[in-house]
Amino acid sequence: MDQTHTASESSAVHRDDVGARIGMWLFLFTELILFGGLFLLYAVYRYLHPQEFHEAAKELNVVLGAANTLILLTSSFTMVMSISYIGEGEKKKSIAALGLTIALALAFLVNKYFEWTAKFHHGLYPNSPELAARSHGDNLFYGLYYSMTGLHGLHVLVGVVLLSVVLVYIVKDKVNPDNFIVLDNSGLYWHLVDIIWIYLFPLFYLIT
Amino acid sequence: MNDMTAAAHGSHPSGLSYLEEPGRYGGIRSWLLTTDHKRIALLYLTSVLTFYAVGIALGVLMRLELLTPGETIVKPQTYNAIFTLHGVIMIFLFVIPGVPAIFGNFFLPLLIGAKDVAFPRINLFSWYLYIAGAFFAVTSLFTGGGPPDTGWTFYAPYSIRTGTNVSLAVFAAFVLGFSSILTGLNFVTTIHRLRAPGMTWTRMPLFVWATYATAWVQVLATPIIGITLLLVILERFFGVGIFDPEKGGDPILFQHLFWIYSHPAVYIMILPGMGVITEIIPVFARRTIFGYKAIAYSSVAIAALGSLVWGHHMFVSGQSYTANVIFSFITFLVAIPSAIKVFNWVATLYKGSILIAPPFLFALSFIFLFSIGGLTGLMQGALSVNVHIHDTYFVVGHFHYVMFGGTAYAFFAGLHYWYPKMFGRMYSQRTATLACTIMFIGFNMLYFTMLVLGLQGMPRRYYDYLPQFHTGHVIATVGSWILVSGLIVMFANLLIALRKGERAAADPWGGKTLEWQVPSPPPHENFEEIPVIDRGAYDYD
Numbered sequence: 001m002d003q004t005h006t007a008s009e010s011s012a013v014h015r016d017d018v019g020a021r022i023g024m025w026l027f028l029f030t031e032l033i034l035f036g037g038l039f040l041l042y043a044v045y046r047y048l049h050p051q052e053f054h055e056a057a058k059e060l061n062v063v064l065g066a067a068n069t070l071i072l073l074t075s076s077f078t079m080v081m082s083i084s085y086i087g088e089g090e091k092k093k094s095i096a097a098l099g100l101t102i103a104l105a106l107a108f109l110v111n112k113y114f115e116w117t118a119k120f121h122h123g124l125y126p127n128s129p130e131l132a133a134r135s136h137g138d139n140l141f142y143g144l145y146y147s148m149t150g151l152h153g154l155h156v157l158v159g160v161v162l163l164s165v166v167l168v169y170i171v172k173d174k175v176n177p178d179n180f181i182v183l184d185n186s187g188l189y190w191h192l193v194d195i196i197w198i199y200l201f202p203l204f205y206l207i208t
Numbered sequence: 209m210n211d212m213t214a215a216a217h218g219s220h221p222s223g224l225s226y227l228e229e230p231g232r233y234g235g236i237r238s239w240l241l242t243t244d245h246k247r248i249a250l251l252y253l254t255s256v257l258t259f260y261a262v263g264i265a266l267g268v269l270m271r272l273e274l275l276t277p278g279e280t281i282v283k284p285q286t287y288n289a290i291f292t293l294h295g296v297i298m299i300f301l302f303v304i305p306g307v308p309a310i311f312g313n314f315f316l317p318l319l320i321g322a323k324d325v326a327f328p329r330i331n332l333f334s335w336y337l338y339i340a341g342a343f344f345a346v347t348s349l350f351t352g353g354g355p356p357d358t359g360w361t362f363y364a365p366y367s368i369r370t371g372t373n374v375s376l377a378v379f380a381a382f383v384l385g386f387s388s389i390l391t392g393l394n395f396v397t398t399i400h401r402l403r404a405p406g407m408t409w410t411r412m413p414l415f416v417w418a419t420y421a422t423a424w425v426q427v428l429a430t431p432i433i434g435i436t437l438l439l440v441i442l443e444r445f446f447g448v449g450i451f452d453p454e455k456g457g458d459p460i461l462f463q464h465l466f467w468i469y470s471h472p473a474v475y476i477m478i479l480p481g482m483g484v485i486t487e488i489i490p491v492f493a494r495r496t497i498f499g500y501k502a503i504a505y506s507s508v509a510i511a512a513l514g515s516l517v518w519g520h521h522m523f524v525s526g527q528s529y530t531a532n533v534i535f536s537f538i539t540f541l542v543a544i545p546s547a548i549k550v551f552n553w554v555a556t557l558y559k560g561s562i563l564i565a566p567p568f569l570f571a572l573s574f575i576f577l578f579s580i581g582g583l584t585g586l587m588q589g590a591l592s593v594n595v596h597i598h599d600t601y602f603v604v605g606h607f608h609y610v611m612f613g614g615t616a617y618a619f620f621a622g623l624h625y626w627y628p629k630m631f632g633r634m635y636s637q638r639t640a641t642l643a644c645t646i647m648f649i650g651f652n653m654l655y656f657t658m659l660v661l662g663l664q665g666m667p668r669r670y671y672d673y674l675p676q677f678h679t680g681h682v683i684a685t686v687g688s689w690i691l692v693s694g695l696i697v698m699f700a701n702l703l704i705a706l707r708k709g710e711r712a713a714a715d716p717w718g719g720k721t722l723e724w725q726v727p728s729p730p731p732h733e734n735f736e737e738i739p740v741i742d743r744g745a746y747d748y749d
Binding site: 016018019022023026027029030031033034035036037038040041044045048049126127131132135136137139140143144146147151 | 432448
C-alpha cells in the first residue's frame with residue numbers, strides 16, 4: 001500500500017510496513033462484511049425455503065465447482081511461493097510463481113464463464129421465463145448464486161489486475177527483497193478471494 | 209512563494225505555512241495533487257460546504273412549499289424529488305464527511321503529534337471518490353427518468369420499481385461510502401502508528417478518541433450499505449429478485465440491511481461532533497476535562513451499542529414482537545454513554561473560569577439542542593409511543609435536533625474554534641455571536657414546531673396537509689427564514705475574515721493541546737521536531 005510519503009514531503013523516506021499491513025487488514029474486514037451481507041441474505045432465504053434450495057443445488061455442476069476450488073487453492077499456494085521467493089532474493093522464481101497465480105486466476109474465470117453460459121442455455125438466469133415459472137425458493141437460490149459468485153468473480157478479476165501490476169513492479173525492482181510489502185498485501189487480498197470461494201463452494205454446490 | 213510573503217508572516221521564522229508551501233507542483237495543482245492532510249481538509253471544507261449550501265436551498269424550498277396547504281410553488285413529484293435530494297445531499301455529502309473529513313483530516317495528525325496521516329495518497333484518493341460520488345448524485349437529477357423520488361432511504365420495493373433515476377443516485381451513495389471507508393481505515397492506522405512518543409492512549413485528546421471510535425464504525429458498518437445498494441442496482445438492471453416480493457424476495461430484509469449500516473451511520477455523524485465539543489469545553493472553562501476516561505470509553509460504548517439498535521427504525525415494519533422489545537431495550541442503553549458525555553461537559557463547567565466566545569456559545573447550543581434531540585429519541589425508542597409518532601413530523605424534528613442541532617452545531621463550533629489555526633486569521637467575534645443567537649432562535653422555531661406538529665399527527669413527507677396544521681407550518685417556515693439568515697451572517701463573517709481578519713496568534717483561546725503549540729497557520733509538516741508528550745491533554749491545573 002502507501003508506505004512512502006512523496007519526496008517533496010519529506011527528505012527522509014518514511015516507510016511503515018506494519019502500518020501498511022494494518023491498513024490492508026482493515027480493508028479485508030470491509031470485504032468480509034461486504035460479502036457478509038450476502039451470506040446473511042443466504043442464511044435467511046435458505047431458512048425460509050430449505051426444500052427448494054436443496055433441489056436447486058443439485059442442478060449446479062459439482063465437477064466444475066470442485067475444479068475451481070482446486071484452482072484457487074493452488075493459486076494461493078503459488079502466491080505464497082512468490083512472496084517467499086522474493087524474500088529470499090529469488091526474483092525470477094518469484095515472478096514465475098506470481099505469473100502462475102495470475103494464470104490460475106484466469107483459468108478460474110474461464111471455468112466460471114463456461115459454467116454460467118451452460119446455465120444460461122438452460123434458461124436459468126435472473127428474470128428468465130424459465131425461472132419465473134419456478135418457485136420463489138428457486139428464484140432466490142439463483143438470484144443469490146449469480147449475485148454472490150458474480151461479486152466473487154469480480155474480485156478475482158480485480159485480483160488479476162492487481163497481481164499483474166505487482167508483477168510489473170517486481171520486474172522493475174520497485175518490489176524487491178528489501179521492500180515487498182505491496183506483494184505481501186496483494187497476497188493477503190488474494191487469500192481473501194480464495195477463502196470466500198471456499199465458503200461459496202459448499203453453500204451452493206455441496207449442501208444438497 | 210516569494211520572500212515578501214514569507215517575511216510578512218512573523219509567526220514563521222523558519223519556513224512557510226502550509227497555505228504558502230509551493231510543494232512539488234505549482235498553482236491549482238498544488239491543491240488538486242496535494243497529499244498534505246491540511247490541504248486535503250480544505251479541499252473537503254470547500255466541497256462539503258458547497259453541497260451544504262445546495263442542501264439548505266432544497267430545505268428552504270421544501271419549507272416554502274409547505275407554507276400553504278395544496279400547491280404553493282412546486283408540483284407533488286418535484287416535492288418528492290426535493291425531499292429525497294435534501295436527504296441524500298445532507299446525509300451523504302455534508303453530515304457524514306463533515307466533521308471527520310474536515311476537522312479529522314486537519315487536526316487528527318496535529319493532535320497526536322504526527323506529520324501527516326498514515327496513507328496520504330489514499331487520503332487524497334478519498335477526496336476524489338467524494339467528488340465522484342457527488343458528481344453522480346448531481347447527475348442523477350438531470351439524466352435518466354428524472355430525479356429520484358424514494359426518500360434518502362431507498363426502500364424496496366419502491367426503489368426497484370420507480371422509473372426515476374434511482375440507480376445512479378444509489379451508485380453515488382455507494383461511491384461515497386467507499387470514500388468514507390478509506391478515510392476511516394486511514395484514521396485507525398494513523399492513530400495506531402503515528403502517535404508522538406509519550407502520547408499514550410489515555411493522553412490522547414478526546415477528539416482523537418471520538419474519531420477513533422467513528423473510524424471503526426466507518427470501516428465495519430459501511431460495507432453493509434455498499435452491498436445493499438449494489439443489490440438494488442442488480443435488482444433494477446437484472447431483476448435478481450432478492451428484494452422483490454414477486455420473486456420471493458423480502459423487502460423487510462432490505463430495511464434490515466439498510467439500517468444495519470444507517471443506524472451506526474448516525475453515530476458516524478454525531479461522535480466526531482461530540483469530540484469537537486469535548487475539545488472546546490475545557491479550553492473555555494479553563495479546567496481539565498471532567499471524567500476523561502468516562503468520555504473516552506463512552507465514545508467506544510456508543511459506537512458498539514449503536515451498532516445493535518438498527519431495528520428501532522422498523523418497529524412498525526412487521527418485525528417480531530421479541531425483536532422489537534430487544535431493540536427498544538438496547539436503544540435505551542445507548543442513552544447512558546450519551547448522557548455520560550453531557551454530564552461530564554456540564555461538570556467540567558462547574559467552578560470553571562468561563563470565557564464567553566463564539567466557539568463556546570456554539571458548544572453550549574450544541575449541548576442544549578442535542579439534549580432535546582437525545583431525549584426525543586428516547587421517546588421514540590419506547591414501543592408504545594413509537595407506534596403513534598412513527599412517520600410523523602416528530603421524527604423529522606428529532607432527527608434535525610440531533611443532526612443539525614448536534615452534528616452541524618458541533619461543526620460550527622469547531623469551525624469557530626479552529627478557524628484562527630486553519631487560516632491564521634480571526635473573524636469578528638461580535639458578528640459570530642450575533643449569528644449564533646439568530647440561528648438559535650430560528651432553529652427552535654423551525655424544529656420545535658415540527659415536534660409539536662408531529663404529536664398533533666402531521667405525517668412526514670406529505671405534500672399537502674389538513675387546515676389544522678396550517679399555523680404550525682407557517683411558524684416553521686418563518687423559522688427556516690430566520691435560521692438561514694443566521695447561517696448567512698455566520699458564513700459571510702467567516703468569508704470576510706479570510707482576507708480582512710486580524711492575524712491570529714498561535715494560541716488565541718489558550719488551548720493546551722498540540723495544535724496550539726505550532727504557528728497559525730501551521731507549517732507544511734506541522735512540527736519541526738516531533739514533540740515528546742509527558743502529560744495529559746488538558747493540563748490546566
